[in-house]
Amino acid sequence: AQSVAQPEDQVNVAEGNPLTVKCTYSVSGNPYLFWYVQYPNRGLQFLLKYITGDNLVKGSYGFEAEFNKSQTSFHLKKPSALVSDSALYFCAVTHTGSYNQGGKLIFGQGTELSVKP
Amino acid sequence: GAVVSQHPSWVICKSGTSVKIECRSLDFQATTMFWYRQFPKQSLMLMATSNEGSKATYEQGVEKDKFLINHASLTLSTLTVTSAHPEDSSFYICSARDIGTGVGEQYFGPGTRLTVT
Numbered sequence: 001a002q003s004v005a006q007p008e009d010q011v012n013v014a015e016g017n018p019l020t021v022k023c024t025y026s027v028s029g030n031p032y033l034f035w036y037v038q039y040p041n042r043g044l045q046f047l048l049k050y051i052t053g054d055n056l057v058k059g060s061y062g063f064e065a066e067f068n069k070s071q072t073s074f075h076l077k078k079p080s081a082l083v084s085d086s087a088l089y090f091c092a093v094t095h096t097g098s099y100n101q102g103g104k105l106i107f108g109q110g111t112e113l114s115v116k117p
Numbered sequence: 118g119a120v121v122s123q124h125p126s127w128v129i130c131k132s133g134t135s136v137k138i139e140c141r142s143l144d145f146q147a148t149t150m151f152w153y154r155q156f157p158k159q160s161l162m163l164m165a166t167s168n169e170g171s172k173a174t175y176e177q178g179v180e181k182d183k184f185l186i187n188h189a190s191l192t193l194s195t196l197t198v199t200s201a202h203p204e205d206s207s208f209y210i211c212s213a214r215d216i217g218t219g220v221g222e223q224y225f226g227p228g229t230r231l232t233v234t
Binding site: 042103107 | 121123149151158159160161163166208210212214222223224225226227228230
Protein backbone atom coordinates (compact mmCIF):
# COMPACT_ATOMS: atom_id res chain seq x y z
CA ALA A 1 0.00 0.00 0.00
CA GLN A 2 1.11 3.53 -0.69
CA SER A 3 1.96 5.79 2.19
CA VAL A 4 3.65 9.07 2.98
CA ALA A 5 5.22 10.12 6.25
CA GLN A 6 6.09 13.61 7.38
CA PRO A 7 7.88 12.92 10.66
CA GLU A 8 7.72 16.48 11.99
CA ASP A 9 4.43 18.09 12.94
CA GLN A 10 6.16 21.45 13.19
CA VAL A 11 9.39 23.00 12.01
CA ASN A 12 10.66 26.29 13.43
CA VAL A 13 13.24 28.34 11.54
CA ALA A 14 14.68 31.80 11.88
CA GLU A 15 14.25 34.10 8.90
CA GLY A 16 17.22 33.91 6.58
CA ASN A 17 18.22 30.43 7.69
CA PRO A 18 17.86 27.37 5.47
CA LEU A 19 14.82 25.20 5.99
CA THR A 20 14.09 21.52 5.45
CA VAL A 21 10.72 19.80 5.65
CA LYS A 22 11.07 16.04 5.62
CA CYS A 23 9.06 13.48 3.67
CA THR A 24 9.47 9.75 3.18
CA TYR A 25 7.29 7.55 1.05
CA SER A 26 6.40 3.97 0.28
CA VAL A 27 4.98 2.90 -3.07
CA SER A 28 5.11 -0.06 -5.36
CA GLY A 29 6.69 0.93 -8.64
CA ASN A 30 8.09 4.29 -9.61
CA PRO A 31 6.85 7.17 -7.48
CA TYR A 32 5.43 10.50 -8.54
CA LEU A 33 6.06 12.95 -5.72
CA PHE A 34 4.56 16.34 -5.00
CA TRP A 35 4.80 19.17 -2.50
CA TYR A 36 1.90 21.48 -1.76
CA VAL A 37 1.56 24.45 0.58
CA GLN A 38 -1.60 25.54 2.37
CA TYR A 39 -2.22 28.93 3.92
CA PRO A 40 -4.94 29.29 6.59
CA ASN A 41 -8.46 28.68 5.29
CA ARG A 42 -7.19 28.21 1.75
CA GLY A 43 -6.82 25.34 -0.68
CA LEU A 44 -3.50 23.79 -1.54
CA GLN A 45 -1.01 25.45 -3.84
CA PHE A 46 1.34 23.34 -5.95
CA LEU A 47 5.05 23.88 -5.24
CA LEU A 48 6.88 21.24 -7.22
CA LYS A 49 6.86 17.66 -8.43
CA TYR A 50 9.22 14.83 -9.24
CA ILE A 51 8.25 12.53 -12.07
CA THR A 52 11.55 11.43 -13.56
CA GLY A 53 14.95 12.86 -14.45
CA ASP A 54 17.13 15.01 -12.22
CA ASN A 55 16.85 14.18 -8.56
CA LEU A 56 16.93 17.86 -7.59
CA VAL A 57 13.69 19.54 -8.49
CA LYS A 58 13.21 23.29 -8.39
CA GLY A 59 9.80 24.78 -7.81
CA SER A 60 7.87 27.88 -6.93
CA TYR A 61 8.94 30.60 -4.46
CA GLY A 62 12.55 29.40 -4.31
CA PHE A 63 11.72 25.94 -2.98
CA GLU A 64 13.45 22.79 -4.14
CA ALA A 65 13.29 19.13 -3.27
CA GLU A 66 15.66 16.24 -3.63
CA PHE A 67 14.46 12.80 -4.62
CA ASN A 68 16.50 10.07 -2.94
CA LYS A 69 15.47 6.64 -4.14
CA SER A 70 17.65 4.66 -1.76
CA GLN A 71 16.29 6.49 1.25
CA THR A 72 12.78 6.79 -0.24
CA SER A 73 12.77 10.44 0.67
CA PHE A 74 11.70 13.69 -0.96
CA HIS A 75 12.67 16.46 1.45
CA LEU A 76 11.62 20.03 0.73
CA LYS A 77 14.29 22.69 1.08
CA LYS A 78 14.85 26.41 0.77
CA PRO A 79 18.22 28.14 1.20
CA SER A 80 16.87 31.21 2.98
CA ALA A 81 13.50 31.17 4.74
CA LEU A 82 11.06 34.07 4.72
CA VAL A 83 8.42 34.90 7.33
CA SER A 84 5.88 34.62 4.52
CA ASP A 85 6.85 30.96 4.05
CA SER A 86 5.04 30.17 7.30
CA ALA A 87 2.27 27.75 6.34
CA LEU A 88 1.23 24.10 6.32
CA TYR A 89 3.19 21.91 3.92
CA PHE A 90 2.01 18.61 2.48
CA CYS A 91 3.98 15.93 0.71
CA ALA A 92 2.00 13.62 -1.60
CA VAL A 93 2.74 10.53 -3.65
CA THR A 94 1.26 8.41 -6.34
CA HIS A 95 2.76 5.99 -8.83
CA THR A 96 2.51 5.18 -12.49
CA GLY A 97 -0.14 2.53 -12.19
CA SER A 98 -2.32 4.58 -9.91
CA TYR A 99 -1.84 7.71 -11.93
CA ASN A 100 -2.94 6.09 -15.13
CA GLN A 101 -6.01 4.78 -13.37
CA GLY A 102 -7.22 8.06 -11.97
CA GLY A 103 -4.34 9.67 -10.21
CA LYS A 104 -5.26 9.46 -6.55
CA LEU A 105 -2.74 11.23 -4.38
CA ILE A 106 -1.82 10.00 -0.93
CA PHE A 107 -0.99 12.89 1.39
CA GLY A 108 1.26 13.05 4.38
CA GLN A 109 -0.12 14.42 7.60
CA GLY A 110 1.35 17.84 7.01
CA THR A 111 4.14 19.88 8.61
CA GLU A 112 3.53 23.33 9.99
CA LEU A 113 6.42 25.61 9.15
CA SER A 114 6.93 28.65 11.34
CA VAL A 115 9.51 31.23 10.29
CA LYS A 116 10.32 33.85 12.93
CA PRO A 117 11.85 37.25 12.18
CA GLY B 118 -1.75 28.93 -14.60
CA ALA B 119 -4.48 26.41 -13.96
CA VAL B 120 -7.20 27.78 -11.72
CA VAL B 121 -9.89 25.92 -9.84
CA SER B 122 -12.73 27.76 -8.19
CA GLN B 123 -15.18 26.66 -5.54
CA HIS B 124 -18.52 28.12 -4.63
CA PRO B 125 -19.53 29.01 -2.05
CA SER B 126 -16.41 29.77 -0.03
CA TRP B 127 -18.36 29.34 3.18
CA VAL B 128 -21.87 28.28 4.05
CA ILE B 129 -23.92 27.89 7.20
CA CYS B 130 -26.93 25.63 7.08
CA LYS B 131 -29.39 24.10 9.49
CA SER B 132 -29.32 20.47 10.44
CA GLY B 133 -31.39 18.35 8.06
CA THR B 134 -30.99 20.58 5.02
CA SER B 135 -28.87 19.91 1.94
CA VAL B 136 -25.96 21.96 0.66
CA LYS B 137 -24.42 21.97 -2.81
CA ILE B 138 -20.78 22.90 -3.40
CA GLU B 139 -19.51 23.62 -6.91
CA CYS B 140 -16.01 23.01 -8.21
CA ARG B 141 -14.97 24.49 -11.54
CA SER B 142 -11.78 24.31 -13.58
CA LEU B 143 -11.57 27.75 -15.14
CA ASP B 144 -8.93 27.45 -17.84
CA PHE B 145 -8.47 23.76 -18.48
CA GLN B 146 -10.46 20.61 -18.96
CA ALA B 147 -10.61 18.17 -16.11
CA THR B 148 -11.84 14.68 -16.83
CA THR B 149 -11.12 13.82 -13.21
CA MET B 150 -11.87 15.84 -10.12
CA PHE B 151 -11.35 14.89 -6.51
CA TRP B 152 -13.22 15.82 -3.35
CA TYR B 153 -11.43 16.03 -0.02
CA ARG B 154 -12.42 16.77 3.51
CA GLN B 155 -10.06 18.41 5.95
CA PHE B 156 -10.32 18.86 9.70
CA PRO B 157 -8.40 21.63 11.45
CA LYS B 158 -4.65 21.16 11.43
CA GLN B 159 -5.03 17.77 9.75
CA SER B 160 -4.32 16.25 6.40
CA LEU B 161 -6.71 15.92 3.51
CA MET B 162 -8.99 12.91 3.48
CA LEU B 163 -9.99 11.83 -0.01
CA MET B 164 -13.73 11.33 -0.17
CA ALA B 165 -14.29 10.45 -3.80
CA THR B 166 -12.96 10.61 -7.32
CA SER B 167 -15.27 12.22 -9.83
CA ASN B 168 -15.04 11.34 -13.50
CA GLU B 169 -16.86 13.29 -16.17
CA GLY B 170 -19.87 11.42 -17.46
CA SER B 171 -19.67 8.51 -15.05
CA LYS B 172 -20.42 7.65 -11.46
CA ALA B 173 -18.05 8.82 -8.79
CA THR B 174 -15.80 6.38 -7.00
CA TYR B 175 -16.10 6.73 -3.25
CA GLU B 176 -13.43 5.90 -0.71
CA GLN B 177 -14.12 3.31 1.90
CA GLY B 178 -16.26 4.65 4.71
CA VAL B 179 -17.73 7.55 2.74
CA GLU B 180 -21.51 7.37 2.36
CA LYS B 181 -22.35 7.87 -1.28
CA ASP B 182 -26.00 8.57 -0.53
CA LYS B 183 -25.03 11.33 1.83
CA PHE B 184 -22.33 12.93 -0.28
CA LEU B 185 -23.74 13.08 -3.80
CA ILE B 186 -21.22 13.87 -6.50
CA ASN B 187 -22.04 14.88 -10.05
CA HIS B 188 -19.47 15.60 -12.75
CA ALA B 189 -21.69 17.01 -15.48
CA SER B 190 -19.05 18.54 -17.71
CA LEU B 191 -15.30 18.74 -18.21
CA THR B 192 -15.17 21.86 -16.09
CA LEU B 193 -17.74 21.31 -13.34
CA SER B 194 -18.22 18.88 -10.49
CA THR B 195 -20.65 19.30 -7.62
CA LEU B 196 -20.77 17.83 -4.13
CA THR B 197 -24.12 17.82 -2.36
CA VAL B 198 -24.18 17.12 1.34
CA THR B 199 -27.65 15.74 1.96
CA SER B 200 -29.46 15.92 5.29
CA ALA B 201 -26.51 17.67 6.84
CA HIS B 202 -25.67 17.18 10.49
CA PRO B 203 -23.27 19.08 12.75
CA GLU B 204 -20.66 16.33 12.34
CA ASP B 205 -20.56 17.15 8.62
CA SER B 206 -19.12 20.56 9.48
CA SER B 207 -15.72 20.68 7.88
CA PHE B 208 -13.54 22.24 5.21
CA TYR B 209 -14.26 20.68 1.83
CA ILE B 210 -11.67 21.01 -0.92
CA CYS B 211 -11.86 19.93 -4.53
CA SER B 212 -9.06 19.41 -6.98
CA ALA B 213 -8.88 18.88 -10.70
CA ARG B 214 -6.41 16.92 -12.72
CA ASP B 215 -5.26 18.63 -15.91
CA ILE B 216 -5.12 15.64 -18.19
CA GLY B 217 -3.92 17.81 -21.04
CA THR B 218 -0.46 18.22 -19.56
CA GLY B 219 0.47 14.55 -19.50
CA VAL B 220 1.51 13.64 -15.99
CA GLY B 221 -0.29 16.59 -14.49
CA GLU B 222 -0.47 17.52 -10.89
CA GLN B 223 -3.76 18.25 -9.23
CA TYR B 224 -4.88 21.85 -8.93
CA PHE B 225 -6.84 22.67 -5.82
CA GLY B 226 -9.77 24.94 -5.23
CA PRO B 227 -9.74 27.43 -2.34
CA GLY B 228 -12.05 25.26 -0.25
CA THR B 229 -15.54 25.60 1.21
CA ARG B 230 -16.11 25.96 4.92
CA LEU B 231 -19.36 24.21 5.86
CA THR B 232 -20.92 24.82 9.25
CA VAL B 233 -24.05 22.90 10.17
CA THR B 234 -26.01 24.29 13.11
